[in-house]
Amino acid sequence: MSTPQLVVHHDKELMAQAAAARLITKIVDAQASRGSASVVLTGGRNGNGLLAALAAAPARDAIDWGRLELWWGDERYLPEGDPERNDTQAREALLDAVPLDPKRVHAMPASDGPHGDDVEAAAAAYAEELARAAGPENHGAVPTFDVLMLGVGPDTHVASLFPELPAVRETERTVVGVHGAPKPPPTRVSLTLPAIRAAREVWLLAAGEDKAQAAAIALSGAGEIQAPAAGARGRARTLWLLDSAAASQLPRSLYPPASS
Ligand SMILES: O=C(O)[C@H](O)[C@@H](O)[C@H](O)[C@H](O)COP(=O)(O)O
Numbered sequence: 001m002s003t004p005q006l007v008v009h010h011d012k013e014l015m016a017q018a019a020a021a022r023l024i025t026k027i028v029d030a031q032a033s034r035g036s037a038s039v040v041l042t043g044g045r046n047g048n049g050l051l052a053a054l055a056a057a058p059a060r061d062a063i064d065w066g067r068l069e070l071w072w073g074d075e076r077y078l079p080e081g082d083p084e085r086n087d088t089q090a091r092e093a094l095l096d097a098v099p100l101d102p103k104r105v106h107a108m109p110a111s112d113g114p115h116g117d118d119v120e121a122a123a124a125a126y127a128e129e130l131a132r133a134a135g136p137e138n139h140g141a142v143p144t145f146d147v148l149m150l151g152v153g154p155d156t157h158v159a160s161l162f163p164e165l166p167a168v169r170e171t172e173r174t175v176v177g178v179h180g181a182p183k184p185p186p187t188r189v190s191l192t193l194p195a196i197r198a199a200r201e202v203w204l205l206a207a208g209e210d211k212a213q214a215a216a217i218a219l220s221g222a223g224e225i226q227a228p229a230a231g232a233r234g235r236a237r238t239l240w241l242l243d244s245a246a247a248s249q250l251p252r253s254l255y256p257p258a259s260s
Pocket residue numbers: 042043044045046047074075076086150151152153154157158159160183
């Protein structure tokens with residue numbers, strides 16, 4: 001697993017714009033070398049902020065949207081179209097404005113779908129969809145994601161993997177149902193750490209004062225059960241994208257000079 005690299009931007013807006021520019025380049029390079037790109041989106045303010053910045057980016061349409069595979073790292077288990085769903089918010093921030101191939105947009109199941117309130121069945125169905133998309137060259141039961149993005153919660157959660165809860169302890173399955181999440185809504189579907197760690201690159205987004213303690217804990221050697229963000233590592237790269245407020249409690253040895 002790759003050692004975390006940090007890039008610190010002056011403020012939340014600049015972090016979102018710089019991360020969006022970074023994502024455009026990553027997708028364009030992947031499409032140029034492999035014909036398509038695979039990205040895992042995250043929910044929350046930082047995740048949606050990045051998508052909104054990408055929607056407004058001048059180079060946005062350098063991406064061949066028809067050859068972009070989109071997945072989610074987690075989803076609130078709510079009815080399709082519910083404003084609180086991560087995919088609803090992603091569509092509003094960006095997806096509805098670009099010509100994606102709907103067959104390549106893999107939303108997680110909704111609670112009014114075929115699985116009803118059986119969130120474990122919904123999680124298993126998404127795991128099967130991931131496995132179907134994985135090729136022989138991939139690592140196990142998920143496709144090789146070019147970039148997997150994760151917002152970081154103030155308690156160091158990523159996706160819907162919360163400290164000490166069963167989902168963060170999962171070592172076999174790629175997708176699990178989550179009950180009793182401390183961040184509402186309580187019922188969710190989430191990728192697990194094994195699925196996250198199959199990604200080429202994992203980017204963790206942390207902006208705002210409320211993330212400073214979480215970033216310091218996760219980057220100072222905490223274990224992944226107590227601090228799930230500490231376990232979110234990519235095979236080739238783990239990149240923390242912070243603003244100076246979120247970086248303010250990092251040990252000086254970790255906090256590079258402000259990059260902008
Ligand atoms: O379903 C969710 O809420 C997200 O997937 C969650 O993992 C989010 O990324 C973090 O809680 C950070 O959210 P903020 O960026 O809003 O702090």
